[in-house]
Amino acid sequence: MRASTSNLLLIGPAALMVLALFLYPLFFSLVSAFTQDDLSFTLAHFVKVFELYSNDIKFTVIIVLSSVVLLAILSIGIAATLTLSPFPKLVAVLALLYRLPLFIPFIVAAQMMRTFLAKNGLMNNTLVAMGVMTPLETVSLLGWSGIIITFVWKQLAFSTLLISGAMAALNRDQIQAAQNLGASRLRILVDVILPQVMPTIGVALVLSTVTIMSVLSVPLMIGTGSPTMITADIAFRVNSYGDYHVANALGMVSYLICAGLAWFYLRQSLKDKGALS
Amino acid sequence: MAHLDIRQLQAGYGDKTILHDINLQVQKGEMIALLGPSGCGKTTLLNAICGFVPTQSGEVHIAGHEITLLPAERRNITMVFQSYALWPHMSVAQNISYGLKVRKIPKAQAHKRVLDLLSIINLEGFENEKVTNLSGGQRQRVALARALAVEPDVLVLDEPLSNLDAKVRLSVRHELKALQKKLGFTSLIVTHDQEEALVMADRVAVLNQGRIEQLGTPEDIYQQPQTPFVADFMGADNCIIYQASTPSVQLNLANAAATQKLALYFRSSAAELRTVSDRTEAGLTISGVIEQSAFLGQQYRHTLRSGDQILQADSRQCWPIASSVSLHVPPHALHVFDLATHETPPSFQSNSRG
Ligand SMILES: Nc1ncnc2c1ncn2[C@@H]1O[C@H](COP(=O)(O)OP(=O)(O)OP(=O)(O)O)[C@@H](O)[C@H]1O
Numbered sequence: 168m169r170a171s172t173s174n175l176l177l178i179g180p181a182a183l184m185v186l187a188l189f190l191y192p193l194f195f196s197l198v199s200a201f202t203q204d205d206l207s208f209t210l211a212h213f214v215k216v217f218e219l220y221s222n223d224i225k226f227t228v229i230i231v232l233s234s235v236v237l238l239a240i241l242s243i244g245i246a247a248t249l250t251l252s253p254f255p256k257l258v259a260v261l262a263l264l265y266r267l268p269l270f271i272p273f274i275v276a277a278q279m280m281r282t283f284l285a286k287n288g289l290m291n292n293t294l295v296a297m298g299v300m301t302p303l304e305t306v307s308l309l310g311w312s313g314i315i316i317t318f319v320w321k322q323l324a325f326s327t328l329l330i331s332g333a334m335a336a337l338n339r340d341q342i343q344a345a346q347n348l349g350a351s352r353l354r355i356l357v358d359v360i361l362p363q364v365m366p367t368i369g370v371a372l373v374l375s376t377v378t379i380m381s382v383l384s385v386p387l388m389i390g391t392g393s394p395t396m397i398t399a400d401i402a403f404r405v406n407s408y409g410d411y412h413v414a415n416a417l418g419m420v421s422y423l424i425c426a427g428l429a430w431f432y433l434r435q436s437l438k439d440k441g442a443l444s
Numbered sequence: 445m446a447h448l449d450i451r452q453l454q455a456g457y458g459d460k461t462i463l464h465d466i467n468l469q470v471q472k473g474e475m476i477a478l479l480g481p482s483g484c485g486k487t488t489l490l491n492a493i494c495g496f497v498p499t500q501s502g503e504v505h506i507a508g509h510e511i512t513l514l515p516a517e518r519r520n521i522t523m524v525f526q527s528y529a530l531w532p533h534m535s536v537a538q539n540i541s542y543g544l545k546v547r548k549i550p551k552a553q554a555h556k557r558v559l560d561l562l563s564i565i566n567l568e569g570f571e572n573e574k575v576t577n578l579s580g581g582q583r584q585r586v587a588l589a590r591a592l593a594v595e596p597d598v599l600v601l602d603e604p605l606s607n608l609d610a611k612v613r614l615s616v617r618h619e620l621k622a623l624q625k626k627l628g629f630t631s632l633i634v635t636h637d638q639e640e641a642l643v644m645a646d647r648v649a650v651l652n653q654g655r656i657e658q659l660g661t662p663e664d665i666y667q668q669p670q671t672p673f674v675a676d677f678m679g680a681d682n683c684i685i686y687q688a689s690t691p692s693v694q695l696n697l698a699n700a701a702a703t704q705k706l707a708l709y710f711r712s713s714a715a716e717l718r719t720v721s722d723r724t725e726a727g728l729t730i731s732g733v734i735e736q737s738a739f740l741g742q743q744y745r746h747t748l749r750s751g752d753q754i755l756q757a758d759s760r761q762c763w764p765i766a767s768s769v770s771l772h773v774p775p776h777a778l779h780v781f782d783l784a785t786h787e788t789p790p791s792f793q794s795n796s797r798g
């Protein structure tokens with residue numbers, strides 16, 4: 168009895184912090200999304216959200232899904248190269264390079280991408296100078312493709328770090344055993360490594376999704392205005408109209424998108440566990 | 445012609461050379477044990493044969509074909525790992541049949557082979573078991589079956605038994621040897637347990653610092669070590685430096701040259717303790733004082749001091765501490781080396797023959 172009281176006291180401060188800084192605002196925004204100013208229940212904010220922003224919601228979902236798919240392919244590719252490549256020099260260079268974006272904030276990354284991807288940006292200028300394109304043929308990659316490129320570039324470091332860590336933690340003998348039974352590197356990746364690092368890939372992608380859903384600077388700086396991502400809409404509702412109700416309703420929608428992905432991930436990993444046992 | 449032929453192999457990690465000038469010829473169906481202290485390069489040698497460690501110079505041939513530069517996946521040499529290295533997400537049958545799947549053997553045929561192997565390793569009925577549910581000994585047998593499933597040209601085993609407890613180790617060792625006799629696979633087994641090497645192998649190679657110090661039958665290695673290192677490593681760990689002038693040490697060998705400075709190695713079990721007498725006898729006789737005795741079950745092991753040298757001798761009888769005794773080693777149990785050359789002087793060679 169005494170022990171449990173003192174345990175409560177010990178976790179008290181931490182629990183209070185969670186309550187005050189996370190649960191209270193969450194609860195508050197939930198209430199705000201479903202009520203009028205006089206606290207009476209209404210769905211009007213959600214009606215407004217779907218009237219005004221259903222295109223932006225679709226846009227956000229598409230951006231998130233394509234970024235995550237690209238992220239998965241690229242980070243598995245890099246992590247696999249780091250784990251299986253027979254060339255130690257290549258591995259050393261790659262291991263250094265892929266980590267760089269970790270240390271660059273989103274807003275700086277967005278600014279860099281802006282100067283890189285614009286119609287007369289660094290990339291197009293280089294292509295023109297090399298004679299690959301004429302100035303008339305250049306297109307601006309700002310817009311949806313630029314947003315995806317920026318998100319993937321920035322999150323690649325993080326998800327590769329997680330995935331290659333999981334691959335490095337596998338016993339080296341397991342890879343060698345497959346190798347001397349005649350398996351090629353690609354087969355080893357598919358048959359031996361991926362099944363064992365699946366849970367980590369899931370975690371990396373879910374965390375990346377949540378990050379992408381919450382970044383404001385990238386859609387603002389690289390997007391073309393309309394359609395744009397939910398974060399930009401929330402900022403607009405708050406800054407231009409002081410309309411917290413609709414902003415909170417939009418927030419609920421992005422919670423639901425994240426929750427949907429998390430549910431998909433959990434169901435998948437439970438299924439895998441079931442298949443194994 | 446040798447089945448596996450290793451010529452002047454030199455290999456290591458990066459710029460570091462671990463193996464120097466390894467020459468080893470293994471006949472088809474032969475089992476060779478690699479024996480040596482920790483860090484001497486046993487695992488590195490197996491890795492070089494498998495293709496996991498690049499060769500710096502020298503050649504490796506299998507059945508007349510050179511494989512020095514072939515990547516590991518094209519060598520048809522399989523390894524049994526100390527850590528078993530089974531894939532935890534696959535069942536027993538999936539583990540064993542993986543090599544067959546990679547080689548595109550038809551499913552039915554592969555399944556039959558898995559069942560055959562399971563009965564060979566006495567694990568019938570385990571095919572759908574998760575490998576994580578098996579005991580250490582069972583896992584090692586599955587790993588063995590997985591390596592044998594593809595009928596490798598050479599099977600290499602890296603301390604396959606060292607993760608097992610003493611009893612299981614004996615039974616798996618016995619099974620492994622029986623299996624090797626029955627199936628006749630060519631194999632190299634690494635161990636640092638000398639008994640394991642002597643019992644299992646047709647020939648034993650003793651490695652020291654990346655070189656083969658001696659290669660021979662278990663009897664050869666045990667009874668006629670060619671270097672002080674091999675003598676010491678094979679249990680003749682009593683070493684006494686002999687000079688004709690030391691009064692407490694008497695060496696009576698037919699062909700002793702009195703001027704030489706010699707290193708004499710012998711096993712504690714080959715030494716005999718007696719009360720001091722003036723009797724002269726062929727062999728080595730040392731007088732000393734008992735310092736300590738320990739009960740080993742079959743006999744007592746005594747620690748004896750003679751001058752500044754400490755020696756060990758076994759005796760069925762427990763000699764009292766501080767008693768003066770004389771220690772006698774018969775000529776055939778003595779391993780004699782010239783201190784300058786670390787070789788057995790030619791005139792002594794007949795003595796060390798058992
Ligand atoms: N991956 C590696 N990179 C660099 N040096 C290594 C590597 N693996 C082993 N070595 C070095 O090679 C030498 C031989 O190692 P090896 O693993 O072959 O020894 P071993 O005879 O198998 O020893 P043990 O009985 O302890 O397994 C050691 O000095 C070790 O430091």
Ligand SMILES: [Mg+2]
Pocket residue numbers: 486487488602
């Ligand atoms: Mg080793």
